[in-house]
Amino acid sequence: MSATRQFRAAVIIGYMLSITWLRRNLMSLVWLFATPFSLLFIITVTTGGRSFALGVIGSLLLVLSTVGTGIAGDATWYRLETKLQDFFVASPVSQIGYLLGIAFAGLFFASPALVVLLPLLVYVGFPILALPIALLSLAGVWLFSSAIGYLVSTFTSNLRNGWQSGLLLSVIVGILPPVFYPAEILPHNILLVTYAIPTTNAALLIRDAMGTAPTLPYWSPVTGWFLIAVSLAIALAVTSRVARWRQHQQLFNEEFGLVQTTSQNHLKRRYDEAASRAASLARREYPRIVGILVHGSVARREPGPFSDIDMVVVTNHGRKPSEFSYFDGDIYVGVGFLSVAELEQEFTDPKAFFWARGSAKATRVFYDPKGVLRRIILRWRKTEPSNQILEKSLWDDYHNIIEYSGKLRNGWLKRDEYLTRYSARVIAQHVQRAIIALNDLSIISENYVWNQVLHAPKRPKHLQTDYPLALGIRGTQDTRMVYRSAIRLCKETLRFIRDSFERRTKHRRFLKLLAESLEEHGL
């Protein structure tokens, strides 16, 4: 859902948990009015009315911080008792939408108190034109308290603790800081500590707008706003990072020998670290190498929990070391060696061309001081197969498909399931290579090659049915189905190669083979 829809969801959740509630049960307002107005009463009476203005400011801030910190209890109730949080986790509403919804509920609950207190604030001397300032600082206090209230609720394991931590937070945020009493009477050190709480700053800002703010060390309206913004940003950041929405899995448990497979990001990090270690090992052992690169899932940044690391060390000088492999923790690392010449050679080998070009798209260079590998890879990515490579490749496939169609038919005649299925598989593999060549595909990984082949634009008519069956990636007990698919795959692919490549072939013998009538050979 977009941000506007999350906001709409938040308003609806807020409406549902407050106004709908109040419409059915007015009693719930009492608790909110009780404490702030009692304090206002006591302060006014004990000071003979002199501190009435401070009392109004304090009550306002206490109301807004209490509806926020009260979320510690409310949200615990929604999570543990009604399971409303679980309901919304498994819905399009995001955690921020839900948090904001509960915060709105608090704000709506507070609105009757605000309707009484805001006019009182104006009455005691707050300039009406400055009201937006008061509202903005009040909003800061409300959001800050809501964020910490919600944060605490997600870690609370029983309801009673939830309500109690809400009360405690409310005292810390709304009563102890200098909101009901003047900040200037606090000792210097303690005053500095209270600057960290947004209610202090909000109270001072309101007094500033009324012209009754004292001169305090290190404090000005600008620092006040700055401190509110910083504390709010910290509270929101911590909440969105730490608060539990979806419950996370727990860490490695040695007793069960379980791999610590957490999120994809975590996996990536583990594999990257192992690859870096392997690279520095290779550099230490063979200081004169040209560069190091990694192929496969780690290069594509999509390792699975059981992936390995395919590392290639490129050399140029002297004898090439023999390849080696080892386990780094539970990650298997294979290190091979290639000379620059061998690396280049892959592009003249028709069997390797499309794979090499594909892997160049997903190769990560780990060490390349002179930029040799980067230049090669960049060139590879743009390379197009020569006609010679295409011809060699297709000729080889054409020939093999014919050859294995013979084995396939022999196998089926003799009811030899192994031979039938084996030949079908070899045929499918050659069809796969032919489709790759004809479509000029770059094979990024053997994990997806079948997928790329199935979706290639130029393909025989029944490829999507026949190729998975013949290759055996779609299983069936019925060997007859495999046979039928494989034989149709042979026929259609041979014709497809002939029709698409006949005019481009230069080699006399391939041309002659293509000219042979397939029907005459039962194909």
Add this chain to the structure above:
Amino acid sequence: MNAIEAVSLSKIYHRSKTQALSDISLSVGRGEIFTLLGRNGAGKTTFLRIAATQLMPSKGQMSVLGHDARDEPFRIRSKIAVVPQEGGTIGPLTPWDHVYLTLLARGMSRSDARERAEKTIGQLELKQYRNQPADSLSGGLRQRVRVAMAVATDAELIFLDEPTLGLDAVSRRRIWGVLNQIQKEGRSILLTTHYIDEAEILSNEVAVIDHGRKVLSGSPAELLRNVKERVRVDIVGSTFAPEELNSYGRVVRLAERFRVLTDEQRGRELADEAMKRGSDVSLARVSLEDMFVDLVGRDEE
């Protein structure tokens, strides 16, 4: 594409020393009612919560409606809805408030939400309680309200965690009826229950979970084939000696009742004999319950 595809799924909770789920693989087809059957604490809820993107798995793959539950929960969440286990209703809000407002919060338009809420409240026969505070409703009605909150959504896949726990027979049947209705609409359901009759009546597929492992899965009919015996004879106030009963077949003790599982021939003989001796006796085909007791009840005997 299946609605749910789990491969070697495991889950270990932080504090406990046992695996809540261990190496579970199963798939739920589209448009199916799939039931996880098991005793309390077997791991059903853990599985459901992982699939509903409420809980992270420790190991293995979970794909829901074609998306990975670990990495793409946002893509899944707009297409699912859940009835969490043993939840409650919200204080003085009415059934209508619960259903209509949560539909709005999920992003539905007012007119759609009104129409769907109206329809679902009708289906679950909550019409006459529509505007009563949930606080004043009975447990069964409140549970129906919670089911309605999920059912009324346009989710393709609905999770119900023990939706009929502690309900009377009438309320249970109302909920069953609605679940069948959802299935007819082509939506899929993952259900957990420890009521065997519920699993037998409702589901296309059942997986029996015990101690975090999948013990067995298949359609109810397939599961029944796991019980060797064809009939069961229940005898109350037995005048038989234990060895005597053993000679007829397998004996299971159920409170003051003896249940003998056996073939039809010997079952009939035993029933006749018991009747002659004046015991209270009944003869019936084996049910999923026998299979269930057979599978997961052994360590308690």
